[in-house]
Amino acid sequence: MLKCDNKIQTTIDMVEQHQNSSSEIASLADVDWSFAERERPHAIESIHPYPAKFIGELPRALLRILPCPKGTLVFDPFAGSGTTLLEAQRLGLPSVGVDLNPIACLIARVKTGVAPDNLTEKARAIGSAAAQSRAKRIWKIPNVDHWFKADVQTAIGALLDKIREVDNQATNDALRLALSSILVRVSNQDSDTRYAAVDKKVSREDVFSHFLGAAEKLNKALLSRDWSLAQARVIEANTLTMKPEDIGGRVGLVVTSPPYPNAYEYWLYHKYRMWWLGFDPLAVKQQEIGARAHFFKRNHHTEEHFWDQMRETFHLVRKVLVKRGYACFVIGRSKIHGKIIDNADIIQAVATEAGFTTTTRIERTISATRKSFNLSHANIKTETVLVLQKN
Ligand SMILES: C[S@@+](CC[C@H](N)C(=O)[O-])C[C@H]1O[C@@H](n2cnc3c(N)ncnc32)[C@H](O)[C@@H]1O
Structure with a gap:
């Protein structure tokens, strides 16, 4: 383990290093993952609020360092407001993203789509x-x-x-x-x-x-977007029921932050927006991974549900990702009925089952803005960046 002795105490764990990927892994170790010296974000990043969204720098660093072979797509299976898609576009990479939430998809489509006339x-x-x-x-x-x-x-x-x-x-x-x-x-x-x-x-x-x-x-x-609009496709769907052919091409690189148990509630946050725009928030809630409502009912969800949902996700990711392609998962911890769950451990275990190797594990401090959406019950202060490679 390599400990960076800076004030935010970022720890970088290089679990296994492969010969042909060592330069990428070394570059990952050079990044200040707290992004303490952030530049002012582009106006396109704040056109609409969205909970637990990436700061652009996070996917940008991963997309800059890790390879996405020509002719393949960047893929975000939990695209939310489309930060990964936007950052891929800024780097000229075609991308595809899936999200269940219609408001998320609307934001992502507008962010990466053509500017309407007048x-x-x-x-x-x-x-x-x-x-x-x-x-x-x-x-x-x-x-x-x-x-x-x-x-x-x-x-x-x-x-x-x-x-x-x-x-x-x-x-x-x-x-x-x-x-x-x-x-x-x-x-x-x-x-x-x-x-x-x-x-x-x-x-x-x-x-x-x-x-x-x-x-x-x-x-x-x-x-004011001064980059050309590489293709970014947004699919409104439940990732857990997607078929590999629905993704529409081979994937070269995955960058995502999945929902996790009993933490953020995307459907609730946008409930009235969905009602007004003619969507059904209750149908979204039903299928939303980790929604708190699933943990406070009879026969409530448990950690096991999350294991199964991540197994489904990796089943899809494995099918669409190129050989030796990277999948980056950014994830925090949960508290389920008083017990702290390290979701990164779950993802790592599921990824190993699915034939991935963890090349890098980074613990990063979540910025103050992200924390404003935060939940006292979960007390989330750091999150983990997992860089996994398909064997
Ligand atoms: C952490 S957020 C992603 C935020 C995104 N990285 C961004 O920058 O906006 C997780 C997303 O997973 C979505 N989600 C939850 N359950 C889902 C499911 N079953 N299928 C697809 N998306 C789902 C939520 O709607 C939410 O947008």
């Missing part, structure tokens, strides 16, 4: 047309009156009606994303991470002005 003008026209409508409706959204004032509901509904009329997919996606990004702000919910109802004195005019502001910000971020 987005700001379209948002302005939609806002003006929507402002004419005051039609009241009954929404099939549980507790909608608790979380959204009546005139805010009519404004959101009118915007959605107008957005629905936009045929161009990239424009439609961008407008829905802009609206999604302001939904917590115009709701009675205190903040993205605090589920308490408070009176924020939001009016229907605020809905239209925040929507236009979000579209302008998004447009600026999209237009």
Whole structure:
């Protein structure tokens, strides 16, 4: 084991070193995995909130150091808001990502897709047309009156009606994303991470002005991307039921951070965004790996479920990944009914069963921003970066 004596105490464990991969492994050891000296992130990285998302530097370091042979894809089986896909694109690498959560997929698609023509003008026209409508409706959204004032509901509904009329997919996606990004702000919910109802004195005019502001910000971020848009495909699906042929090509490199038991709740975080945009958060919750709800019911999930889910994941990864290809998994610890579970140990064991060797194990400190989404019950302060190689 090699201990780096810097103030964040990053430990790098080089478990096994292979002759033909030793230079890559040595380069991994040179990285400051705390990314204490981060540059200001590109505006495209913060177009919409997402819990437990990568800081761009993390996948960027892995994608720069580890090989992705020509003609193969970078793959993220739990793509979330698409940080791996975006970083692959910045390096000119084609990629594919899968996520169950439709809001995650929307963010990832917009981040890596073409910039729509005249987005700001379209948002302005939609806002003006929507402002004419005051039609009241009954929404099939549980507790909608608790979380959204009546005139805010009519404004959101009118915007959605107008957005629905936009045929161009990239424009439609961008407008829905802009609206999604302001939904917590115009709701009675205190903040993205605090589920308490408070009176924020939001009016229907605020809905239209925040929507236009979000579209302008998004447009600026999209237009300021100064790299060419390598192919990035986003698949909205359950990774555990994917077939290798669904991935659409050979994979040269996997970079992912899987969900883990009893930690973040992606479906809950975006519950109202999903209701408004016409998705079913309860169906997402049902299939979401690690959702807390699965651990607090009769016949609740256990650590064993996570073992099986990761076995399924590695079954897929093994099938699509090239020989001697790398799979990087970034993962933290969980607490299930009082017991601390080291998920990296589970991934390592499952990967070994599936015919992978652990080449590098890094313990990194999670940044303060990531921790703002954090959960006191899990007390997550560090996470593990596992670099596995297919035998
Ligand atoms: C740690 S997050 C990934 C964040 C991502 N690295 C980013 O930068 O945004 C894990 C993701 O796994 C997704 N997920 C959970 N269960 C899933 C399943 N069965 N199939 C596909 N994705 C799933 C969640 O929706 C969540 O987006």
